[in-house]
Amino acid sequence: MDTKTFIIAAVIKIALVVFIMLTGVAYTTWLERKLIGRIQNRWGPTRVGPFGLLQPLADGVKFILKEDLLPDYVHKGLFILAPMLALVMSLISIAVIPFGETITIAGHTTALQISGITHAGGGISDINIGLLIILGVTSIGVYGVALAGWSSNSKYSLLGSLRASAQMISYELALGLSLVGILLLSGTLSLREIVFSQSGNWVLGGHDTHVPHWFIFPQIVGFFIYLLAAYAETNRIPFDMPEAETELVAGYHTEYSSMKFAMFFMAEYVNMFTVACLATLLFFGGWHGPHLGFLPPIGQALLPVVYFAAKVFFFIFLYIWIRGTLPRFRYDQLMAFGWKFLLPLAIANIIVTSLIVAWGA
Amino acid sequence: MVHQVLFIVFGLICVAGAINLLVQRHPISSALSLVVVMASLALIYLLLGAEFVAAIQVIVYAGAIMVLFVFVIMLLNAGAEERTRGSRMALIVGVPGVIILAGTVGWMLVSGSGRLGGVNLVGPSSFGETHAIARLLFKEFLLPFEITSVLILIAIMGAVVLGKREN
Numbered sequence: 001m002d003t004k005t006f007i008i009a010a011v012i013k014i015a016l017v018v019f020i021m022l023t024g025v026a027y028t029t030w031l032e033r034k035l036i037g038r039i040q041n042r043w044g045p046t047r048v049g050p051f052g053l054l055q056p057l058a059d060g061v062k063f064i065l066k067e068d069l070l071p072d073y074v075h076k077g078l079f080i081l082a083p084m085l086a087l088v089m090s091l092i093s094i095a096v097i098p099f100g101e102t103i104t105i106a107g108h109t110t111a112l113q114i115s116g117i118t119h120a121g122g123g124i125s126d127i128n129i130g131l132l133i134i135l136g137v138t139s140i141g142v143y144g145v146a147l148a149g150w151s152s153n154s155k156y157s158l159l160g161s162l163r164a165s166a167q168m169i170s171y172e173l174a175l176g177l178s179l180v181g182i183l184l185l186s187g188t189l190s191l192r193e194i195v196f197s198q199s200g201n202w203v204l205g206g207h208d209t210h211v212p213h214w215f216i217f218p219q220i221v222g223f224f225i226y227l228l229a230a231y232a233e234t235n236r237i238p239f240d241m242p243e244a245e246t247e248l249v250a251g252y253h254t255e256y257s258s259m260k261f262a263m264f265f266m267a268e269y270v271n272m273f274t275v276a277c278l279a280t281l282l283f284f285g286g287w288h289g290p291h292l293g294f295l296p297p298i299g300q301a302l303l304p305v306v307y308f309a310a311k312v313f314f315f316i317f318l319y320i321w322i323r324g325t326l327p328r329f330r331y332d333q334l335m336a337f338g339w340k341f342l343l344p345l346a347i348a349n350i351i352v353t354s355l356i357v358a359w360g361a
Numbered sequence: 362m363v364h365q366v367l368f369i370v371f372g373l374i375c376v377a378g379a380i381n382l383l384v385q386r387h388p389i390s391s392a393l394s395l396v397v398v399m400a401s402l403a404l405i406y407l408l409l410g411a412e413f414v415a416a417i418q419v420i421v422y423a424g425a426i427m428v429l430f431v432f433v434i435m436l437l438n439a440g441a442e443e444r445t446r447g448s449r450m451a452l453i454v455g456v457p458g459v460i461i462l463a464g465t466v467g468w469m470l471v472s473g474s475g476r477l478g479g480v481n482l483v484g485p486s487s488f489g490e491t492h493a494i495a496r497l498l499f500k501e502f503l504l505p506f507e508i509t510s511v512l513i514l515i516a517i518m519g520a521v522v523l524g525k526r527e528n
Contacts, residue, residue, distance in 0.1 A: 075389075078389070127412075128412065128490075128491070129412050129413060129416050129491065132413070132416035132417075132420065133416060135416075135420055135424075136416050136419035136420045136423075136424060137419075138424075139419070139420055139423070139424025139425060139428070140400075140419065140423060140424055142424070142428050143393075143396070143428070143431070146428065146431055146432065146435065147389075147393075147431075149435070150389065150431075150435045158435065161435070162432070162435060162436060165428055165431070165432045165435075166432065168428075169425060169428055169429065169432075172424075172425070176420075189491060
């Protein structure tokens with residue numbers, strides 16, 4: 001693939017993924033309001049369009065048209081920088097996520113991944129530290145929240161961002177350690193390779209068990225640690241301490257309005273998508289699924305992407321379901337849970353997994 | 362060609378961030394300049410082919426340690442620092458010291474450029490790959506690596522003991 005084709009393909013992929021991601025974010029807010037409504041025996045949005053389907057558009061117009069307030073005594077530069085940092089860092093992590101294997105259009109084969117590269121020989125490779133890039137970018141994203149609270153010059157914002165940074169640093173440890181089991185089993189940091197190592201079925205004692213070779217089965221403990229830590233990282237219920245509205249008005253984004261507030265909102269939802277994509281790629285076999293032979297070729301080509309999207313949708317649904325079900329933790333409970341339960345459990349999981357891997361080798 | 366240009370660009374950003382760190386009066390601005398320095402250092406590592414070191418640089422230094430710095434600055438609500446006109450000790454001892462140190466290091470680098478060895482900036486290199494680093498850490502340098510981690514553990518325990526002491 002020459003440089004020109006590469007750049008054209010990359011630009012098309014970036015535009016497409018950003019468009020789909022932001023549309024997905026907009027309709028996740030609709031889905032959330034609809035589902036929470038049903039859980040609480042209400043209807044949710046019904047007025048704008050059929051089933052309230054145009055509600056996200058109306059919300060978008062509202063955000064753009066609202067007055068962009070800049071309160072007195074804020075640190076102007078950081079106040080403006082913080083929401084941008086949060087959104088940009090959440091969007092960057094999408095660049096390394098593979099949505100499917102490859103797609104061939106007009107003789108050009110390209111990976112379904114922004115950072116996937118087609119070599120001259122036709123082979124595909126991606127960044128071989130993909131997982132570390134996601135972890136690194138997420139850890140930089142903490143600055144968005146921390147600086148938003150500090151630069152706002154308001155006590156509620158400051159308390160919210162102090163809680164947020166303490167919580168994110170604490171749960172980042174458990175999150176990172178919960179993924180070590182996957183790395184031990186797959187032996188690579190490239191997300192594409194991790195998905196490839198989950199193809200086929202588990203074989204026990206020479207028998208095909210007909211259970212897909214997904215890492216959820218040996219790493220079920222790691223999966224639950226990941227899920228809990230990731231919920232805390234994305235500041236979602238039951239870990240939404242940084243924006244607990246009954247205690248802190250709205251937490252770190254109390255002073256924000258208009259598009260700056262919308263940026264924080266979008267960043268939170270894009271982070272939810274990243275968590276869902278990562279759970280799918282690492283524990284649920286990525287785009288792998290049952291082979292359906294009766295579909296036409298175009299259906300066969302798109303089937304992996306459909307499987308991937310379905311798994312991601314399941315995790316987004318789980319987020320909303322949990323929000324409609326669970327109450328909020330108390331702050332000391334949250335910290336004790338992270339440090340005294342999740343972290344030791346993650347370390348125990350690593351020790352057991354590495355013993356089993358060493359015994360098998 | 363692209364590599365050289367990127368190296369110079371990130372090197373300049375790194376030095377500019379370091380100077381800004383010293384010039385800024387507010388602790389938060391200084392801490393954020395340090396984040397810029399660390400991020401551009403990570404990009405220089407990436408240019409050298411040391412992708413694992415680059416990722417760890419971002420995760421550990423920029424993402425964890427500096428977040429703690431910013432956290433503490435926010436918690437103590439430290440204001441802008443006051444300016445002094447500098448002490449006489451700094452003028453008498455510091456300035457000549459810096460000149461001598463910079464001169465020595467510069468002379469060493471220029472005179473020893475043939476002996477010091479170098480890294481190929483353009484071609485592929487494998488010294489920074491995850492596997493290579495793991496092999497170095499867990500085979501060749503296993504003992505120093507483990508001793509360092511024990512040392513850090515002792516430091517953490519010391520901090521906890523000092524923090525919990527009642528008086």
